[in-house]
Amino acid sequence: MALIYKICPTALWRDAQQLGAFRGAPIDRQDGYIHLSTAAQLAGTAAKHFAGQAELLLLSVDEALLGPALRYEPSRGGDLFPHLYGSLPLSAVTAVEPLPLGPEGRPALPPAIGAATAARSAPSDPAGHGWRTKVDPGLMGLIGPVWIRGERHARRYGFVVEPRHMNRSGAVHGGMLMAFADEVLGRTSAIASGGRTQATIQLDTHFVAPAREGEFVEAEGRIVRQTRSIMFLDGSLTVGDRVVATAHGVWKLRGEPRP
Helix, strand or coil: CCEEEEEEEHHHHHHHHHHCEECCCHHHHHHCCEECECHHHHHHHHHHHCCCCCCEEEEEEEHHHCHHHEEEEECHHHCEEEEECCCEEHHHEEEEEEECECCCCCECCCHHHHHHHHHHCCCCCHHHHCCECCCCCCHHHHHCCCEEECCHHHCEEEEECCHHHECCCCCECHHHHHHHHHHHHHHHHHHHCCCCEEEEEEEEEEECCCCCCCCEEEEEEEEEEECCCEEEEEEEEEECCEEEEEEEEEEEEECCCCC
16 A cells, blocks of 8 residues: 555544545645645655644545546655645545654654655665565566565565666656566466466556656555456556556466466
8 A cells, every 4th residue: 555645734634524525725725736745755744834833633645545636746846746636535544643743843753654664665775675586587587677575475576776777857667667567467467366377468557656766666466356267457566655657457367277
C-alpha cells in the first residue's frame, strides 16, 4: 500500500466525519484541489505551512483508492506533489494521528513515517537491505539486474535507476518501466499458476510520476482474477511512498503446472 498524507486541523476533520468526506481546507478550496504530501515531502510541508499551529491531525491516505482524481504536479521547489481534484473519501483514510508541536514549534511527525520510508528505500546497495538477485540470460539481464525480496507468494521486485535507464528529460524511460512491469506481473503469474509457461496478452501502463537516477524502483504483482487459461493481474511501481506507475495486464497460461 502506497500512502500519502494530509495535515488537517482537528475541527475540519470533525466536519468531514459529519459530511462523510473531507472537502479540503480553505487553501485547498481556493486552489481547486486538496494539497497532499508524500512521506519525503511531509516534514517540509509541516514546517512551511503548519508551524506554531496546535490541534492538528495527520491523515494517512491510500492513494490507490483515489483513482484519476489524484495527479502529481510540480509545486514547492519543482518537486511533484500529489493533488486531489475532488473530495477525499473517508474510506481512503487508513489512519488518523495527532500531531503535537515539537520543541521548535513545528508539528512532530510520527517516527514510523521516517522509518517506513527508509526501510522501503534501498538505494545503491540493495543487498545490504536484504534484497537478492539471480542471473537472467534474457532481456532483464541486459537492463537489470532485478532485485527480489520476500517469500514466493509475497514477493517484491526492484531495480536501481542507472544512467542507461534514463530518457532525455532526466527521468526513467517509459520503456524501462513497462519492461519492468511486464517482468514483475509475469513472474507473479508464473508463481501463482504453479510454474506454467505463459505469454503476455495485454499490458496497460499508466505513468504517474518520474523516477530519477539513483532511486530504487519497487513493484509487486497482485492477482485480480484467474480462469483455467487466463490470469488477470495489476501492480504498482513505487519509489518509497511515491507511485511512479501502475500496470494492469492479462496473461495466457499454457501447459501444466510444474511438479
